[in-house]
Amino acid sequence: MRAISPAAEPLLSAMTQSGVFTRPTRRRFVALMAGLVVTMGRRSVSHSIVAIKPLLEGHWSNYHRLYSSARFSMGCLAAVLVRRAVALLPADAAIQLAADDTVDGRAGDCVRAKSAHRDPVRSTQSKTAIKHGHKWLAMCVLVQPKGWDRPWALPVMCALCVSPKTAGAIKRRPKTPSQLARQMLVRLMRWPPDRKSILAGDYQVVTHQTAAFARRHADRVTVVGRMRDDANLYAAPVNPKRKSRCGGLVKKGRKLASPSKQVRTLAVTEQAMAWYGSSRRKVRHVTEQALWYDKHNNAVTPVRWACVLGNPKLNQAGAYFFCSDVAASAAWIIGQYARRWNIEVTFEESRALLGPETTRHWCRQSVLRVTPILLGLFSVVALVRNNLNAARRRAVSTATPCYDKTRVTFADALAAVRRELWEPALLRDIGEMSDVSIACPRGCET
Numbered sequence: 001m002r003a004i005s006p007a008a009e010p011l012l013s014a015m016t017q018s019g020v021f022t023r024p025t026r027r028r029f030v031a032l033m034a035g036l037v038v039t040m041g042r043r044s045v046s047h048s049i050v051a052i053k054p055l056l057e058g059h060w061s062n063y064h065r066l067y068s069s070a071r072f073s074m075g076c077l078a079a080v081l082v083r084r085a086v087a088l089l090p091a092d093a094a095i096q097l098a099a100d101d102t103v104d105g106r107a108g109d110c111v112r113a114k115s116a117h118r119d120p121v122r123s124t125q126s127k128t129a130i131k132h133g134h135k136w137l138a139m140c141v142l143v144q145p146k147g148w149d150r151p152w153a154l155p156v157m158c159a160l161c162v163s164p165k166t167a168g169a170i171k172r173r174p175k176t177p178s179q180l181a182r183q184m185l186v187r188l189m190r191w192p193p194d195r196k197s198i199l200a201g202d203y204q205v206v207t208h209q210t211a212a213f214a215r216r217h218a219d220r221v222t223v224v225g226r227m228r229d230d231a232n233l234y235a236a237p238v239n240p241k242r243k244s245r246c247g248g249l250v251k252k253g254r255k256l257a258s259p260s261k262q263v264r265t266l267a268v269t270e271q272a273m274a275w276y277g278s279s280r281r282k283v284r285h286v287t288e289q290a291l292w293y294d295k296h297n298n299a300v301t302p303v304r305w306a307c308v309l310g311n312p313k314l315n316q317a318g319a320y321f322f323c324s325d326v327a328a329s330a331a332w333i334i335g336q337y338a339r340r341w342n343i344e345v346t347f348e349e350s351r352a353l354l355g356p357e358t359t360r361h362w363c364r365q366s367v368l369r370v371t372p373i374l375l376g377l378f379s380v381v382a383l384v385r386n387n388l389n390a391a392r393r394r395a396v397s398t399a400t401p402c403y404d405k406t407r408v409t410f411a412d413a414l415a416a417v418r419r420e421l422w423e424p425a426l427l428r429d430i431g432e433m434s435d436v437s438i439a440c441p442r443g444c445e446t
Contacts (some may be wrong), residue, residue: 004034004055005420007387011084011380020076024058029072031055032063036377038418042358043374067366074372075187081156081379082191085141088386094196094222096142096336097188098153098343099181099205101161104356104371106133111362115166133357135161136371137177137205139184140343145386149407150278153343154379157184158372178207185213189220200224200340208294211301214324222328224336227305227320229260233290234300251300252291259320262288263307274335284309287330292322306330349410350378378410385413388420
């Protein structure tokens with residue numbers, strides 16, 4: 001498979017050394033992934049094997065059975081992606097993670113584990129849009145190599161979120177997004193064992209249980225999330241060695257006012273900090289350290305919470321955030337959560353350019369593999385594009401006739417990788433490119 005691209009050689013070598021696939025399965029998998037990259041439109045197996053006809057080996061039915069019958073570990077494949085993505089970070093930098101859920105629409109009555117989910121893209125505060133399909137929780141590594149103007153969220157792991165009703169139908173134990181996030185976080189902690197991780201997520205991902213997990217592993221994990229304006233906050237106990245009425249040591253002190261009431265009494269600070277879209281903005285905020293109490297599990301976790309004050313004249317409400325590291329500053333907490341927005345860009349570009357909702361798989365093994373592989377293909381394209389030399393990267397111009405384009409988008413990275421696949425592998429039997437003429441709809445020469 002060296003004919004595919006020399007830039008993909010580090011990934012291929014890592015997959016070979018980790019033993020993810022057997023040799024026949026590896027050749028078919030790499031060929032099918034190349035077909036998914038160069039295919040336009042639907043990402044079905046039939047469309048992909050037509051696009052990679054020069055690379056096909058064996059009968060075409062072997063490629064149709066790759067998702068459902070081939071034996072390979074998705075966990076080992078995720079470990080390869082994690083190690084390659086972490087290699088782009090500085091050696092002493094923490095691994096910045098972002099986790100969020102997305103709904104993959106599926107049609108058909110026989111699709112396994114399909115149910116109705118809230119569509120976050122089309123829903124508003126007053127109206128909830130329902131979408132039938134699968135809900136996936138994606139864990140992404142935020143990387144910003146040289147030449148990129150913003151961090152890219154590279155998906156490395158995915159987990160299927162099912163409702164209790166659907167879990168009972170498929171005889172599977174239901175798990176919340178917070179539980180799935182902690183399980184993926186434990187795996188990520190094992191693969192780079194000497195690196196610290198910073199996880200940013202919303203209400204469903206970073207909960208009180210996630211913050212308690214981060215406090216137990218404070219030397220390895222820090223979490224940043226959203227907090228309700230009526231959270232149960234307490235002061236530290238005056239005498240921590242005093243016994244409570246239940247027999248154990250006292251966990252908390254006096255009850256504090258809710259965050260929505262404390263913002264009226266705390267000192268307001270105006271500071272320029274990192275904001276959405278890799279920009280900087282002056283933000284008015286307040287911050288305080290407190291004990292966050294979970295009445296359901298009777299647990300207390302020390303947190304540092306911060307509030308970005310809204311503007312009542314513009315009908316903007318305040319936003320509340322918290323961090324498991326009580327020594328963190330408010331600017332750092334708000335900036336870390338703002339960087340989480342890059343995962344939404346990843347979902348939108350994957351949906352538009354990689355077609356995760358255009359496949360036709362319905363059985364158990366295929367459902368658990370096809371969407372994580374297509375989201376992981378986003379990371380593969382970014383890694384391969386980063387390994388291209390400068391001349392290859394400049395071969396696909398980012399300029400447009402309408403405006404000066406300064407940012408490199410995923411569409412540019414995908415175009416560069418497609419050209420790298422077309423020239424040495426897929427077009428080697430066609431002849432010179434000068435013999436191929438392309439008609440322009442407006443009559444201009446191309």
